[in-house]
Amino acid sequence: MGPDGVASLSRPLNRALYACIRGAIQEGSLAPATRMPPQRDLAVELGLSRNTVMFAYEQLMAEGYLTARTGSGTFVADTAPERFLNASVIVATDPQRQGAVPMPGLSPRGQRLIANASASSTQWGAFMPGVPDLARFPHRRYAQIAAKLWRQPHPEWLSYSHGGGLPALREAVAAHLRVARSVQCDASQVLITEGIHQAIDLVVRMLGTPGETAWVEEPAYWGIRGVLEVSDIGMVPRPVDAEGMTLPDTGAVLRRPAPRFIFVTPSHQYPLGAVLSLKRRRELLEFARRQGSWIVEDDYDSEFRFSGQPIPSLQGLEPDAPVIYIGTFSKTLYPGLRMGYMVLPKPIAAAFQTAHAELYRAGHLMTQATVAEFMQAGDYAAHIRRMRPLYARRRAILAGLIEQYLGPDALHEHASNAGLHLVLRLPDGVDDAAVAARAREQGIMVRPLSRYYMTPSVQRGLLLGYACVPEESIAPAFHTLMRCLH
Numbered sequence: 362m363g364p365d366g367v368a369s370l371s372r373p374l375n376r377a378l379y380a381c382i383r384g385a386i387q388e389g390s391l392a393p394a395t396r397m398p399p400q401r402d403l404a405v406e407l408g409l410s411r412n413t414v415m416f417a418y419e420q421l422m423a424e425g426y427l428t429a430r431t432g433s434g435t436f437v438a439d440t441a442p443e444r445f446l447n448a449s450v451i452v453a454t455d456p457q458r459q460g461a462v463p464m465p466g467l468s469p470r471g472q473r474l475i476a477n478a479s480a481s482s483t484q485w486g487a488f489m490p491g492v493p494d495l496a497r498f499p500h501r502r503y504a505q506i507a508a509k510l511w512r513q514p515h516p517e518w519l520s521y522s523h524g525g526g527l528p529a530l531r532e533a534v535a536a537h538l539r540v541a542r543s544v545q546c547d548a549s550q551v552l553i554t555e556g557i558h559q560a561i562d563l564v565v566r567m568l569g570t571p572g573e574t575a576w577v578e579e580p581a582y583w584g585i586r587g588v589l590e591v592s593d594i595g596m597v598p599r600p601v602d603a604e605g606m607t608l609p610d611t612g613a614v615l616r617r618p619a620p621r622f623i624f625v626t627p628s629h630q631y632p633l634g635a636v637l638s639l640k641r642r643r644e645l646l647e648f649a650r651r652q653g654s655w656i657v658e659d660d661y662d663s664e665f666r667f668s669g670q671p672i673p674s675l676q677g678l679e680p681d682a683p684v685i686y687i688g689t690f691s692k693t694l695y696p697g698l699r700m701g702y703m704v705l706p707k708p709i710a711a712a713f714q715t716a717h718a719e720l721y722r723a724g725h726l727m728t729q730a731t732v733a734e735f736m737q738a739g740d741y742a743a744h745i746r747r748m749r750p751l752y753a754r755r756r757a758i759l760a761g762l763i764e765q766y767l768g769p770d771a772l773h774e775h776a777s778n779a780g781l782h783l784v785l786r787l788p789d790g791v792d793d794a795a796v797a798a799r800a801r802e803q804g805i806m807v808r809p810l811s812r813y814y815m816t817p818s819v820q821r822g823l824l825l826g827y828a829c830v831p832e833e834s835i836a837p838a839f840h841t842l843m844r845c846l847h
């Protein structure tokens with residue numbers, strides 16, 4: 362689909378046409394590879410405006426039902442997402458899963474979620490992307506704080522949470538984000554979550570209305586797509602270049618309905634690594650203000666930048682920006698902690714805190730008290746300071762091996778010197794999913810880059826996480842991977 366593809370689900374005629382074509386694809390009367398009539402012809406035939414047909418086609422392309430081939434027209438896609446989902450029994454096709462599992466009776470949402478599931482059954486070892494070095498977690502110090510708190514636990518810490526999490530932790534998070542990420546906030550705006558997935562779920566439930574759309578980076582973190590799959594919000598992929606998420610030209614913006622949400626990783630685009638340029642940041646903020654969209658800034662790993670100045674958050678760039686900032690302790694502490702945070706604009710903060718308790722019956726206050734003290738005592742900042750040079754060295758070793766064996770072009774050109782993973786590019790014809798599966802058989806965990814795309818025009822490559830691999834293990838693991846590549 363074109364870079365400006367936007368869905369219009371709010372206009373009844375588009376909606377009707379979209380639903381009609383989608384239904385025909387799902388029930389098989391429009392078979393895969395069928396050539397669709399040109400938009401102009403269909404508009405004349407049905408007595409509709411050309412725009413109506415264009416909106417319907419673009420939504421179907423965004424959802425993967427149709428594909429456009431330059432110069433030859435629009436076709437029914439071979440991989441229409443619900444073609445197999447509508448069967449009463451579906452099969453999990455992820456090769457990483459333990460065999461195929463039939464799942465009868467799931468709702469269409471449940472089926473969509475399972476069909477797109479991407480969480481790996483193994484989460485530790487070379488080169489698992491996105492996992493920090495858990496062997497270096499200062500567990501003795503953490504356990505000392507936890508043990509002290511457990512000797513005299515506050516009864517409230519053992520009860521349900523309400524109001525957005527433990528005040529001491531919200532204070533500590535606000536203080537950290539003001540200093541480390543230039544986020545403009547105080548503790549009243551902070552909400553402690555169980556991580557970024559939950560934060561996105563809450564945002565969409567609280568601010569989204571069925572039929573609205575969200576812009577999602579293309580490629581993007583698969584977890585966002587999973588959460589959006591089970592909402593009634595349509596996803597519109599926005600291509601990414603060396604300056605981060607691209608924006609449509611002004612004419613296209615005016616012709617199409619505004620997205621309700623814009624999900625973006627401005628400080629370190631996931632997974633390709635670009636930094637959203639200042640010019641784009643300003644344009645994005647202006648666009649969101651004008652169109653009434655919410656920007657959701659996913660700042661998942663920005664504590665780990667190895668050269669140059671830290672990239673300040675988008676949220677802090679302008680006062681009263683329409684930005685919901687979300688972050689996680691998964692990379693700085695450990696993913697199993699299941700703890701993250703949101704920073705909300707003041708007018709909606711209290712409503713979100715109440716909704717969080719109503720929806721998820723939040724808790725883990727004892728753990729929150731431990732993390733709060735860990736932060737207040739300076740252990741959190743010290744741990745990040747210790748891990749930063751360690752990850753920088755591991756990154757340099759892996760990047761050096763890739764350059765030595767595959768040449769400088771094998772590293773993705775958008776990558777910045779930051780984060781916990783690298784992207785190794787593969788030539789277009791290579792089946793990166795097959796390479797990843799082969800590597801896995803040899804005990805090496807990598808993720809195929811093509812899995813991060815929604816549209817058929819994918820780049821091939823592998824995501825290699827280096828943070829969890831001790832220095833001395835990087836070269837042996839890399840050589841095993843090389844054998845799988847050849």
Ligand SMILES: Cc1ncc(COP(=O)(O)O)c(C=O)c1O
Nearest residue numbers: 491556557558582631661689691
């Ligand atoms: C871009 C991005 N956002 C969010 C997450 C997950 O965050 P959490 O562990 O808090 O759910 C990840 C994990 O790798 C990620 O890469």
